[in-house]
Amino acid sequence: xxxxxxxxxxxxxxxxxxxxxxxxxxxxxxxxxxxxxxxxxxxxxxxxxxxxxxxxxxxxxxxxxxxxxxxxxxxxxxxxxxxxxxxxxxxxxxxxxxxxxxxxxxxxxxxxxxxxxxxxxxxxxxxxxxxxxxxxxxxxxxxxxxxxxxx
Numbered sequence: 001x002x003x004x005x006x007x008x009x010x011x012x013x014x015x016x017x018x019x020x021x022x023x024x025x026x027x028x029x030x031x032x033x034x035x036x037x038x039x040x041x042x043x044x045x046x047x048x049x050x051x052x053x054x055x056x057x058x059x060x061x062x063x064x065x066x067x068x069x070x071x072x073x074x075x076x077x078x079x080x081x082x083x084x085x086x087x088x089x090x091x092x093x094x095x096x097x098x099x100x101x102x103x104x105x106x107x108x109x110x111x112x113x114x115x116x117x118x119x120x121x122x123x124x125x126x127x128x129x130x131x132x133x134x135x136x137x138x139x140x141x142x143x144x145x146x147x148x149x150x151x
Contacts, residue, residue: 004081010036011046011084014131015055019072019127020134020141026058026065046084064095068080072131078123 005049018027021035029047033040046065050056057069068075099108134140 005085006083007046008081010038011050012080014043014047015050015068015075015080015127016130016134017141018056018066018127019068019131020139022067025063026067028065030064031116049086050080050083055079055083064076068127072128073126075127076123077125077130078119079129080127081119081122 003081005047014032017035021027021031029044032047034044047056048058051058051066051069054069055075056066058064058066082090
């Protein structure tokens with residue numbers, strides 16, 4: 001089974017939380033962590049990495065926080081997963097593992113195909129799609145009605 005780590009899932013939740021709650025003011029990390037039920041120090045490095053990847057934009061100051069760097073429909077779940085997975089693994093490239101010709105020529109290429117298909121599916125889902133799912137389930141945020149980037 002392809003497994004997504006806890007931090008990666010939390011990154012998706014945090015970006016979705018920002019999409020649902022961002023209005024005229026950025027969403028403060030303390031508010032995000034309170035809604036997600038996790039310590040602030042646990043999520044802050046992820047939010048900073050998502051900011052460096054230009055998925056989020058950070059706003060400094062007493063009323064600072066985070067907002068989406070682009071429209072919800074222009075941010076894919078795949079982008080978030082790629083950034084969060086790098087943070088979670090702590091490395092950008094996996095080391096080449098020893099193994100047999102069977103492993104290197106059959107099993108690993110097959111596994112890579114599955115991972116590529118999985119990421120392609122994640123790339124096809126936008127943050128706007130997840131917001132639509134949340135609304136359909138009766139979950140909405142404070143900024144949902146006030147802010148939409150669609151032109």
